[in-house]
Amino acid sequence: MWREIWLICRKDLTVERRARVTLIQIVPTVLLILVVFAFAFDANPSLLGAGAGGLFWVAVLFGAVLGAKRSFDIEAEGGNLDALRLGGLSPAAILWGKAMALAVQMAAVAVFTAAGLVVLFSVAVTDWLLLVTAAVCGTAAFAICGCLYGAMTVGLRSADTLLPLLLIPVAAPVLLAGTRAFDVALGTSADQGWSWTALLAVVLITYVAVGWAAAGPLLEDA
């Protein structure tokens, strides 16, 4: 099973290494969101600094929507998904392999977004451990949820418009808890940062559990 997961993950990362869609399209889009927000808030440094935590997660969420769509687009063309299943790979291995690859890509997006915040909004990190733990949990949760919804909408004619509608509200718990944890890590709030990170971990575990149960039904019917 782990070998199959790693195989799919490596395949997706190889496709990404060759096409560089994350690097050339998703990362610039996410950075563009940061810049556009600066315009929207009239480049007010104190306002942007206070909202930096939320802005990070909004940007990464939009990146995850694009990444999840891309991850299953490459399978929809030419019936690749059927080919993978006919090749003897289990639906769970396909889903978790793709989720792992998407998590790696989203981690890259998160690093670029964080760097963008530091450079553009001059934010300072006061608790690195909290920041990194929350970022890892949240990014992994986005990746799993994105893959579940990507598998749900793969091959549908209205997938382009439906995926954001489905994914963004469902990912709200990650957005809310991640923002609170980041606010503490960036020193803009004196809240219980680790409690929010624990909530992120709970949401992540829930997505993992649903993912294990749902991989078969979703990919068998895709």
Next chain:
Amino acid sequence: MTGSVATRVLGVIGLAAAAVMAILALWVSPADAVQGDAVRLMYVHVPSIWVAYGGFVLTAFASARVLWRTRSGAGGTEGVIADRQARHWDRVAGTAAELGVMFTGLTLVTGSLWGKVTWGTYWQWDARLTTTVLLFVTYLGYLALRRLPAESRARARRSAVMALIAVVNLPIVHYSVDWWRTLHQEASLEIGIGGERNYSGEMYWTLLYSWATFTLIALWIGIHRYRVLRLEELAEEAALEELLSQRRSEPRQDEPVTDR
């Protein structure tokens, strides 16, 4: 067409209960010391969201049943029974989600009106309000997914997975007033035995009665909606059967056409 003696009786009881609820809420229950008569909106606002919560939990439960009944490709009689049960639970999930969305919409409208009276504005970027809107949009997405044309089994399983993910948002909405600094008041009644209540006397009992009335009305609407979904499925099957029989009666391409 979807009515029966039982549903008609249920409908009449629901109507009578709603009339009694109006009397209790408008005349028997006292005005609030701070909010005045505006507090009477609570008897619609709070039961609406409770019924909506119930609808979403039922959607998740029915969805789990759908996934359970379709987990293996059993053939023969067992397969037919499993398929029938899965279709039943899928209809239950769809009906409950529609009710949940309808009552969440009612909660948002009444909440907005209540907000205008007490806060001076129809909308505040408040934790409870925002998470409730997200819940509303989540289940609108669920209903959109259900409406996409697809083979019924695939559609049922896909929707079931989404319902199980979406239900995670429920505790977030409910506890948002405790977790965040918010304008919205705390939960009217705490869940669980020995939970706290923010209201007492006539207000408390009127609130509970309103909840029972809303549940009754939701049940009545739900039964009719379930039957409509069943009829829609039957109509689709009949239309498909008709098309197939028309196609079968057409002369085959390789068959010579003869004059009779």
